[in-house]
Amino acid sequence: MVQYSFKKITVVPNGKDFIDIILSRTQRQTPTVVHKGYAISRLRQFYMRKVKYTQQNFHEKLTAIIDEFPRLDDIHPFYGDLLHVLYNKDHYKLALGQINTARNLISKIAKDYVKLLKYGDSLYRCKSLKVAALGRMCTVIKRIGPSLAYLEQIRQHMARLPSIDPNTRTILICGYPNVGKSSFMNKITRADVDVQPYAFTTKSLFVGHTDYKYLRYQVIDTPGILDRPFEDRNIIEMCSITALAHLRAAVLFFLDISGSCGYSIAQQAALFHSIKSLFMNKPLIIVCNKTDLQPLDRLSEEDMKLVMEMKAEAIKTVMGQGGEPSNEEGVLLTMSTLTQDGVIAVKNAACERLLNQRVELKMKSKKINDCLNRFHVAIPKPRDQKERPPCIPQAVLEAKAKQAAEQEKRKTEKDLEDENGGAGVYSSNLRKNYILANNEWKEDILPEILDGHNVYDFIDPDILLRLEELEREEGLRQAEEEDTEFEMDGNELSPEEQEALAAIRKKKSLLIQQHRIKKSTAESRPTVPRKFDKYREFTTERMGRQLSNMGLDPSMAINRVRSRSRGRKRERSFDRGDDGGEAMDMDVDRPNKMLRVRSRSLSMSRSRSRSRPPSEVVPGEGFKDSAQKVKAHKLAKKSVKKRNKDARRGEADRVIPTLKPKHLFSGKRSIGKTQRR
Amino acid sequence: MPQGDYIELHRKRHGYRPDFFERKRKKEARQVHEHSAKAQKALGIKGKMIAKKNYAEKALMKKTLAMHEESSTRRKVDDEVQDGAIPAYLMDRENTTRAKVLSNTIKQKRKEKAGKWEVPIPKVRPVAEDEMFKVIRSGKRKTKQWKRMVTKCTFVGPGFTRKPPKYERFIRPSGLRFTKAHVTHPELKCTFNLDIIGVKKNPNGPMYTSLGVMTKGTIIEVNVSELGLVTPAGKVVWGKYAQVTNNPENDGCINAVLLV
Numbered sequence: 001m002v003q004y005s006f007k008k009i010t011v012v013p014n015g016k017d018f019i020d021i022i023l024s025r026t027q028r029q030t031p032t033v034v035h036k037g038y039a040i041s042r043l044r045q046f047y048m049r050k051v052k053y054t055q056q057n058f059h060e061k062l063t064a065i066i067d068e069f070p071r072l073d074d075i076h077p078f079y080g081d082l083l084h085v086l087y088n089k090d091h092y093k094l095a096l097g098q099i100n101t102a103r104n105l106i107s108k109i110a111k112d113y114v115k116l117l118k119y120g121d122s123l124y125r126c127k128s129l130k131v132a133a134l135g136r137m138c139t140v141i142k143r144i145g146p147s148l149a150y151l152e153q154i155r156q157h158m159a160r161l162p163s164i165d166p167n168t169r170t171i172l173i174c175g176y177p178n179v180g181k182s183s184f185m186n187k188i189t190r191a192d193v194d195v196q197p198y199a200f201t202t203k204s205l206f207v208g209h210t211d212y213k214y215l216r217y218q219v220i221d222t223p224g225i226l227d228r229p230f231e232d233r234n235i236i237e238m239c240s241i242t243a244l245a246h247l248r249a250a251v252l253f254f255l256d257i258s259g260s261c262g263y264s265i266a267q268q269a270a271l272f273h274s275i276k277s278l279f280m281n282k283p284l285i286i287v288c289n290k291t292d293l294q295p296l297d298r299l300s301e302e303d304m305k306l307v308m309e310m311k312a313e314a315i316k317t318v319m320g321q322g323g324e325p326s327n328e329e330g331v332l333l334t335m336s337t338l339t340q341d342g343v344i345a346v347k348n349a350a351c352e353r354l355l356n357q358r359v360e361l362k363m364k365s366k367k368i369n370d371c372l373n374r375f376h377v378a379i380p381k382p383r384d385q386k387e388r389p390p391c392i393p394q395a396v397l398e399a400k401a402k403q404a405a406e407q408e409k410r411k412t413e414k415d416l417e418d419e420n421g422g423a424g425v426y427s428s429n430l431r432k433n434y435i436l437a438n439n440e441w442k443e444d445i446l447p448e449i450l451d452g453h454n455v456y457d458f459i460d461p462d463i464l465l466r467l468e469e470l471e472r473e474e475g476l477r478q479a480e481e482e483d484t485e486f487e488m489d490g491n492e493l494s495p496e497e498q499e500a501l502a503a504i505r506k507k508k509s510l511l512i513q514q515h516r517i518k519k520s521t522a523e524s525r526p527t528v529p530r531k532f533d534k535y536r537e538f539t540t541e542r543m544g545r546q547l548s549n550m551g552l553d554p555s556m557a558i559n560r561v562r563s564r565s566r567g568r569k570r571e572r573s574f575d576r577g578d579d580g581g582e583a584m585d586m587d588v589d590r591p592n593k594m595l596r597v598r599s600r601s602l603s604m605s606r607s608r609s610r611s612r613p614p615s616e617v618v619p620g621e622g623f624k625d626s627a628q629k630v631k632a633h634k635l636a637k638k639s640v641k642k643r644n645k646d647a648r649r650g651e652a653d654r655v656i657p658t659l660k661p662k663h664l665f666s667g668k669r670s671i672g673k674t675q676r677r
Numbered sequence: 678m679p680q681g682d683y684i685e686l687h688r689k690r691h692g693y694r695p696d697f698f699e700r701k702r703k704k705e706a707r708q709v710h711e712h713s714a715k716a717q718k719a720l721g722i723k724g725k726m727i728a729k730k731n732y733a734e735k736a737l738m739k740k741t742l743a744m745h746e747e748s749s750t751r752r753k754v755d756d757e758v759q760d761g762a763i764p765a766y767l768m769d770r771e772n773t774t775r776a777k778v779l780s781n782t783i784k785q786k787r788k789e790k791a792g793k794w795e796v797p798i799p800k801v802r803p804v805a806e807d808e809m810f811k812v813i814r815s816g817k818r819k820t821k822q823w824k825r826m827v828t829k830c831t832f833v834g835p836g837f838t839r840k841p842p843k844y845e846r847f848i849r850p851s852g853l854r855f856t857k858a859h860v861t862h863p864e865l866k867c868t869f870n871l872d873i874i875g876v877k878k879n880p881n882g883p884m885y886t887s888l889g890v891m892t893k894g895t896i897i898e899v900n901v902s903e904l905g906l907v908t909p910a911g912k913v914v915w916g917k918y919a920q921v922t923n924n925p926e927n928d929g930c931i932n933a934v935l936l937v
Contacts, residue, residue: 020726027722115852116929121811121828128927160681194686 006158009068014152015145019138022057026050026134032668036123047130048117054134055110058141062103065151066096078166078246085238087154095147095154102144106137162207169217169358170247171210171350172282174240174275175254176268177224178261180289182206183337184254185221188347193221199262200224203236205243212351220249227271244278250354251284252346253314255307258293265299269306276313283353284314285331287346292336307332503550796920797863797934801880801894804829809881809890813848824848830855830925832873832889832897847888855891858931860899860919872900873931874916891931895921899933 013021030053034046072080072089083092113133120126164170173181177199185193189208194201206221222240225233233241244251255268288296288307299307314331333349335342362368413428420426434442448455460466493501518525530538540558547554612618614633615626623629694700716727810825826848833854839845861868877896879885891897899919906914919933 024722113929119828119850119853119926125927128924129929132928132930192686194689 006070006155006161009155009159010064012065012148012152012155014149015142018061018148019141022054022061023134023138025057026054028668029053034123038123040121043123043126044117044120047120047126048114050130051110051113051117051133054137055106058106058137059103062099062106066099066103069096069151069155076166076246078164078242081242081246082161082239083158085235085242086157091150092154095150098144098147099151102140105140109133109136109140162205164205164207164220164243164247165218166247169215169351169354170249171217171219171252171347171354172222172243172247172249173220173252173254174222174225174244176226176256176261176263176271177201178263179224179254179256179268180261180337181224181254182221184252184287184289184335184343184346185219187337187340187343189219191219191221200236205239210347210351212348213355215351215355217351217354220247225271225275227267227274241275241278244275249282250350250357251279251282252350253279253284253286253310255286255288255310256290257288257296257299257303257307258290260290260293265303265306269310272310272313279313279317282317283350283357284317285333285346285350285353286310286314288332288334290336290338291334291341292339296334796894796896796936798894798920798922801892804881804892809885810847826850827853827888827890828926829853830891830931832856832876832891834875834889849888853926855925855931858897858899858919858921858933860901860933860935862904862935863937869903871903874898874900877918891921891925893921893924896936897921897931897933899935901935 030050031046034043038046070079070083072083072092080089083089110133113129113136117126117129120129173185175181178197178201182193182195182202185191185206185208186195189210191206191208193206193208200223202221202223204223208219208221210217210219220243222243223236225237225240228237253272255265256263257265259265286307296307311332333342333346335346337343417423417426417428431442436442446455533539536542540561543561544554544558547557615630617623617626617629621629623632716724716731719727809827809829811828812822813824813826815821815824824846827850830853831849833849856873857870858873859868860871875898876886876889876891877898879890879892879895881890881892885892896918897920898916900915901917902913902915906917908914918936920936921931921933923930923932925931
């Protein structure tokens with residue numbers, strides 16, 4: 001499937017570069033080392049390989065060139081003719097033919113020399129044969145150098161041709177030079193064609209695209225055609241003639257009725273009549289341009305007659321299509337690209353006529369059956385004569401009517417904008433629809449910074465409600481505080497009690513602070529249970545010290561605590577009772593509430609725990625005798641001893657996973673240092 | 678009608694960048710240094726190619742410079758001496774030119790008698806028999822060594838048929854048989870691809886001549902009807918002698934010089 005954009009052709013290298021590329025590729029991709037002492041078959045094979053490889057590469061590249069360039073007979077006749085006009089078909093074919101011959105020649109050379117290489121009996125002979133073979137191939141390429149250069153130029157040129165699809169909906173604009181074709185093109189499409197006052201500004205076909213009824217049309221702007229015999233036409237005019245001849249398009253023949261293009265209406269009419277044979281079977285519209293300089297009705301008699309003649313011709317084409325002869329308006333149109341008066345009308349007329357023609361053609365063709373199901377509306381056969389109109393409830397009808405009226409009555413912002421000067425001039429006042437408590441506030445300017453604060457931080461739609469809530473809360477809280485203060489004041493304390501209270505408060509605040517610190521660092525601290533008390537915070541000495549600081553006797557407390565920590569397992573049955581009894585005996589001051597809370601079971605009340613010697617066997621631990629216990633202790637200590645690595649290799653030290661990686665020990669020696677490989 | 682002129686169009690509409698010309702100038706000035714850096718760093722075959730190109734450019738530049746430096750100087754003009762003019766003290770003497778002429782003709786006659794002709798390559802490296810032939814072993818146990826295969830390029834006539842393989846002593850492989858030669862005309866300086874008619878003489882020996890072996894220096898007869906040569910009598914010359922100037926087995930082709 002040939003694409004009509006010739007942009008995908010690979011670059012054709014010029015002769016010298018071509019040779020360089022192939023030879024360097026041969027040098028890189030085939031083995032390079034050979035010695036005199038090798039077996040003769042190995043030598044032969046070595047050189048034969050080079051010759052064959054070079055030939056293959058040449059063959060590939062030349063085949064690619066020949067295949068990618070389009071064959072003028074295989075592509076659409078429009079492109080075939082266009083390329084013929086631009087590049088001369090014969091020259092083009094000759095160049096490609098030369099490439100083909102070169103390809104065959106190179107194949108033959110390679111074959112011959114490979115045959116000769118079989119008789120090579122020394123390294124020198126084989127090498128000379130290989131040099132001769134490659135040299136001859138390169139000479140062949142050198143000889144076709146000019147053809148390669150020519151093809152490269154053509155390729156560059158072809159890649160820049162506008163991509164015109166010959167089969168889709170097309171509108172063709174033609175006429176004398178300087179009549180306003182390119183201006184029209186710029187108006188209806190996004191193509192940015194150069195528009196200048198001199199003739200032949202447009203030197204080639206330009207394509208633009210426009211939409212009509214959800215379909216895309218391509219609009220082709222042609223260079224101006226002069227009224228000359230066919231043989232005298234230059235390449236530029238031939239381009240437009242080719243386009244006219246081969247593309248099935250709607251033709252817009254532009255007429256400059258003001259004569260400011262430099263050509264009279266008579267000349268333009270003469271041109272029209274000389275190329276009217278090209279307008280066969282194409283919807284033709286005659287467009288009178290530059291009506292701002294010279295309106296159509298004020299033309300002179302002869303000019304009017306000429307125009308009418310042209311119109312008659314155009315009408316004939318309409319009739320020829322089997323269209324209604326009554327449709328006369330779509331044939332002669334006036335417009336002015338400067339004032340944009342009638343431009344859209346022209347475009348619509350052209351698109352409409354083209355669409356109708358294409359639809360008709362499609363209906364007559366055989367392929368219609370494929371698409372027929374897509375737009376055929378099946379209507380059931382009427383069963384009886386009863387009328388069954390659609391049923392719309394009255395309310396809906398009324399609502400629709402009201403809405404319609406409203407639509408007409410309401411003035412939109414867009415209308416306001418248009419009235420007051422357009423988009424750049426009038427900016428709508430968005431504040432007039434604000435809903436505020438006081439209508440006078442609508443036009444007020446809101447300050448942004450007040451007293452060093454951002455006003456917007458304090459804005460809230462429900463701010464008044466919130467304010468009320470807050471005040472209510474404040475009121476409640478204040479009442480509460482008063483209550484609590486009242487309670488506190490009723491109880492008089494003795495000075496000792498007051499001191500104690502002060503100490504308690506101080507201690508409490510200290511504890512709270514400590515707790516807060518602990519909480520804040522809780523994430524980075526490991527949570528270790530209290531029994532692994534590293535810093536010896538929870539010892540009985542400390543407790544004793546603190547109690548004696550208070551002026552109390554710590555011994556009872558210490559005993560109790562010690563017995564508790566020792567004998568948990570034995571005295572479980574006494575737990576409940578002892579707990580109740582012990583509870584009463586606790587001191588007034590309870591600095592270490594935590595201890596009390598945590599330890600649930602109580603031990604035998606009077607026994608004390610002391611630190612034991614390490615080798616003492618405690619029944620229940622599972623040791624046979626003290627020697628075993630000592631050994632077990634030693635083993636435990638050994639297992640956590642840190643190894644002395646003595647600067648030996650560790651995990652993080654460099655390790656070579658493969659001692660002989662392939663990428664370092666294979667491949668050719670390319671340019672680089674030879675010290676270390 | 679290429680439409681790649683958007684660059685020009687843009688320039689027409691919007692003009693150039695403010696620093697465009699300066700940048701261009703500086704970039705071009707930098708190219709010289711970049712080229713030199715590349716030429717110095719390139720190694721291997723690429724380096725050699727760049728050096729060759731640079732040398733060619735340098736030589737050309739030197740020539741043009743020398744040409745431009747040619748100035749109009751005054752030089753001594755020698756009075757032209759006519760042919761055959763002799764100084765005054767040598768006049769009226771018998772000269773020995775006649776004797777020279779005589780000896781020349783005598784020499785030519787002698788050469789004709791001996792059969793030695795003037796050829797472009799008078800002396801040729803002798804080719805030994807073991808270089809010329811390769812021994813082919815034959816027989817049931819490959820002990821017989823009387824067959825020989827020619828390792829040089831040969832010419833066999835069009836009506837050539839091999840002897841029965843059992844009896845042929847010299848094998849001329851078909852891969853090494855050539856029928857065409859690239860013959861250069863020494864005066865016209867152009868080369869034609871002409872058919873070989875036969876091998877006239879191989880300087881290494883009559884055996885090789887009879888075998889049709891072509892080595893460097895061999896005189897061959899080629900078909901020159903293509904050249905359209907005509908004798909003074911009006912007959913068309915269609916065969917001429919040429920001497921082989923290359924080693925055909927190394928080049929795969931026969932290059933010869935026409936003997937006029």
